[in-house]
Amino acid sequence: xxxxxxxxxxxxxxxxxxxxxxxxxxxxxxxxxxxxxxxxxxxxxxxxxxxxxxxxxxxxxxxxxxxxxxxxxxxxxxxxxxxxxxxxxxxxxxxxxxxxxxxxxxxxxxxx
Amino acid sequence: xxxxxxxxxxxxxxxxxxxxxxxxxxxxxxxxxxxxxxxxxxxxxxxxxxxxxxxxxxxxxxxxxxxxxxxxxxxxxxxxxxxxxxxxxxxxxxxxxxxxxxxxxxxx
Numbered sequence: 001x002x003x004x005x006x007x008x009x010x011x012x013x014x015x016x017x018x019x020x021x022x023x024x025x026x027x028x029x030x031x032x033x034x035x036x037x038x039x040x041x042x043x044x045x046x047x048x049x050x051x052x053x054x055x056x057x058x059x060x061x062x063x064x065x066x067x068x069x070x071x072x073x074x075x076x077x078x079x080x081x082x083x084x085x086x087x088x089x090x091x092x093x094x095x096x097x098x099x100x101x102x103x104x105x106x107x108x109x110x111x112x
Numbered sequence: 113x114x115x116x117x118x119x120x121x122x123x124x125x126x127x128x129x130x131x132x133x134x135x136x137x138x139x140x141x142x143x144x145x146x147x148x149x150x151x152x153x154x155x156x157x158x159x160x161x162x163x164x165x166x167x168x169x170x171x172x173x174x175x176x177x178x179x180x181x182x183x184x185x186x187x188x189x190x191x192x193x194x195x196x197x198x199x200x201x202x203x204x205x206x207x208x209x210x211x212x213x214x215x216x217x218x219x220x
Contacts, residue, residue, distance in 0.1 A: 042114065042212035043199060090153060097208045098142055103153035
């Protein structure tokens, strides 16, 4: 099993550009989530999904969209990138939110 | 809302003990603990469930006070490999929310 994969590993955007961060898992997990990590602020939940077709907002959803058309994939879309979105983004999956979370390797995003 | 962790940082010598605390203002169903090494993804350590059941690490223990909505992680006889940032995650019944982290440094 590949576990949780994220692409790209690094990305530099200009303010106003849009992009999609990819996340995929091959463990047939229902629960998937996106976190951003900034120095001194820990892991903050952006969006999460309890299964295909079901998504919900976390603590910091503004500026981000998600969809979950399959169990395996949970992409995160930045609609119009801003410097405040410079961060490390982690995707995680698990059978459900009460169980062990498996994190992907992360995407380091810089918005200029 | 994020749970609150304390201390924010702690420095130990190898073999010393440490306690990391986590508290929430909301009722909790479970508490999770993860450790992150620099430049890596967080890795699962332990889950504490209501009723006292624990799932996780052999050499690290933790407690969960459901009434006080608090959890503590106990690191005994610390090893160099324990260095990293520790996060608690709180389950409020629908999602998992992580704290700001506690940076632990173990020196020789």
